[in-house]
Amino acid sequence: MSGQFHRPHAWAWFLERPGYVRFMVRELTSFFVAGYLIVLLVTLGRLGGGEAAFAEWLSALSGPGWMLAHVVALIAAVWHSITWFAAVPQAMPVYLGEKKLPAPLAAVVMGYGPWLTVTAGIVWWVLR
Amino acid sequence: MSTELTMTLEVFRYHPETDHEPRFQAYEVPYDEDWVVLDALNWIKDHVDGSLTHRWSCRMGVCGSCGMMVNGDPKLTCAVFLKDYYPRPIKVEPLVNFPVERDLVVSLDGFMDKLEAVKPYIIRDDVNDTSGGEYLQSPAELAQYKQYSMCINCMLCYAACPVAGHEDEFLGPAALALGHRYNKDSRDQGQAERLDVMLVGEAIWGCTFVGECTVVCPKHVDPAGAIQQAKAVGAQEFFKRFVAPKGAGV
Amino acid sequence: MKRSDEAFWWALFSAGGVMAALFVPAFVLVTGFLLPAGGDGAVAAERTTQFAAAVGWWPVKLALLGVLALSFVHCGHRIRHTLMDLGLRRYSGLLKVPCYGGALAATVWAALLLWRV
Ligand code: SF4
Ligand code: FES
Numbered sequence: 331m332s333g334q335f336h337r338p339h340a341w342a343w344f345l346e347r348p349g350y351v352r353f354m355v356r357e358l359t360s361f362f363v364a365g366y367l368i369v370l371l372v373t374l375g376r377l378g379g380g381e382a383a384f385a386e387w388l389s390a391l392s393g394p395g396w397m398l399a400h401v402v403a404l405i406a407a408v409w410h411s412i413t414w415f416a417a418v419p420q421a422m423p424v425y426l427g428e429k430k431l432p433a434p435l436a437a438v439v440m441g442y443g444p445w446l447t448v449t450a451g452i453v454w455w456v457l458r
Numbered sequence: 459m460s461t462e463l464t465m466t467l468e469v470f471r472y473h474p475e476t477d478h479e480p481r482f483q484a485y486e487v488p489y490d491e492d493w494v495v496l497d498a499l500n501w502i503k504d505h506v507d508g509s510l511t512h513r514w515s516c517r518m519g520v521c522g523s524c525g526m527m528v529n530g531d532p533k534l535t536c537a538v539f540l541k542d543y544y545p546r547p548i549k550v551e552p553l554v555n556f557p558v559e560r561d562l563v564v565s566l567d568g569f570m571d572k573l574e575a576v577k578p579y580i581i582r583d584d585v586n587d588t589s590g591g592e593y594l595q596s597p598a599e600l601a602q603y604k605q606y607s608m609c610i611n612c613m614l615c616y617a618a619c620p621v622a623g624h625e626d627e628f629l630g631p632a633a634l635a636l637g638h639r640y641n642k643d644s645r646d647q648g649q650a651e652r653l654d655v656m657l658v659g660e661a662i663w664g665c666t667f668v669g670e671c672t673v674v675c676p677k678h679v680d681p682a683g684a685i686q687q688a689k690a691v692g693a694q695e696f697f698k699r700f701v702a703p704k705g706a707g708v
Numbered sequence: 709m710k711r712s713d714e715a716f717w718w719a720l721f722s723a724g725g726v727m728a729a730l731f732v733p734a735f736v737l738v739t740g741f742l743l744p745a746g747g748d749g750a751v752a753a754e755r756t757t758q759f760a761a762a763v764g765w766w767p768v769k770l771a772l773l774g775v776l777a778l779s780f781v782h783c784g785h786r787i788r789h790t791l792m793d794l795g796l797r798r799y800s801g802l803l804k805v806p807c808y809g810g811a812l813a814a815t816v817w818a819a820l821l822l823w824r825v
Binding site (some may be wrong): 356374375452 | 725729730731732733734735737738741742744745746747748756759776779780784790793794806814817824
């Protein structure tokens with residue numbers, strides 16, 4: 331008497347469905363965001379080190395390597411924001427009586443709206 | 459009859475008493491626009507190979523027993539039409555992430571245990587007291603959980619979930635959504651009991667919100683959303699302990 | 709069986725996810741592009757002054773520290789679970805040390821740096 335058949339697990343399971351690939355990309359944003367935040371700490375450290383140190387650091391950051399790194403970081407950070415706001419209506423549904431606030435509206439109210447406000451505010455402050 | 463159109467079904471076969479490994483068998487089936495994949499499987503069983511084993515019952519997407527992998531996607535075979543694949547061949551396999559009993563039939567044992575574990579029924583302290591009449595519920599209260607009560611236990615979500623495949627402790631999308639469904643029911647008082655099951659180990663926390671359960675669910679249950687909401691309830695309960703002493707009736 | 713302490717980490721992960729979603733793109737724009745692209749002249753000096761003024765104000769410092777701390781835990785938690793999903797499930801407990809420990813260390817580092825600014 332033989333038994334049940336158990337499918338073997340593929341190591342690269344995350345390639346098996348397009349949804350898995352999207353999931354993995356979303357999760358990997360955290361590696362890039364973490365990397366950026368460390369660089370941000372260095373920036374804050376240089377700021378504390380005085381004007382000359384900071385100016386020197388900024389000129390290093392204006393090099394092509396750092397620019398590219400920040401382009402990657404920006405893409406990862408924006409992708410994190412977009413995927414996070416897409417999940418908010420699922421994880422935190424808002425009920426108005428019997429009706430659920432429609433997902434796109436909830437994403438705007440609880441995600442995109444505050445996001446654009448915060449981003450515009452910060453950028454405005456620096457460019458002012 | 460010679461002009462009759464046909465198409466190919468490649469079917470996963472596994473008979474434990476003779477096969478060490480599963481194999482694929484190709485069948486030529488009549489092509490009919492109105493046929494679903496299940497019709498073709500039934501035709502094979504009736505006309506070509508009576509030993510083909512598969513589950514089905516209602517043929518209308520309510521019993522949840524005909525779930526299989528169709529070209530790699532978990533589907534109710536009574537709800538996917540041949541015409542959506544014709545003329546390419548269709549590969550039919552048993553649901554992944556479950557042990558295969560025979561051909562297209564998977565074992566339900568683990569799934570049933572997980573469903574039972576979340577106590578999917580209304581729990582009340584006053585269970586024998588009906589003197590107050592029925593437990594009334596407003597449409598707004600019904601709306602809180604209705605979506606999560608539409609589950610037909612077809613297990614497609616388990617076949618779509620990598621965590622369900624890798625982590626035995628994980629209760630899985632349908633069971634967690636069902637637990638959440640009762641927790642959200644205004645007539646229920648059993649949330650604490652259920653959370654004692656759901657918040658243990660990797661039972662719920664194994665979920666990393668891949669979200670494919672919601673994508674494949676034929677009943678739009680959105681188990682992924684239900685699970686995140688249940689996690690949030692778990693987090694609230696965790697912090698409540700520090701605010702209110704145990705047994706304070708919170 | 710005892711309920712898992714994962715509820716705690718998940719709550720911080722979620723709060724950090726919100727913070728990172730709201731703030732990090734703007735941070736990258738400022739420190740990755742606006743400040744370095746100011747050149748050596750007056751523009752750069754002006755932007756630096758604005759940046760330093762904001763970061764030097766203690767309510768901003770505190771808020772920034774909060775955003776950074778939660779974002780670090782967010783990343784740590786997500787990195788830990790990604791590694792688990794990629795096959796290190798067995799080491800879920802052990803992974804807490806570098807992931808949450810790293811987040812804590814980064815937070816302490818951030819606090820010291822902000823103190824000095
Ligand atoms: S949640 Fe949806 S996919 Fe999962 S068992 Fe229920 S009906 Fe099927
Ligand atoms: S046969 Fe009942 S759902 Fe398909």
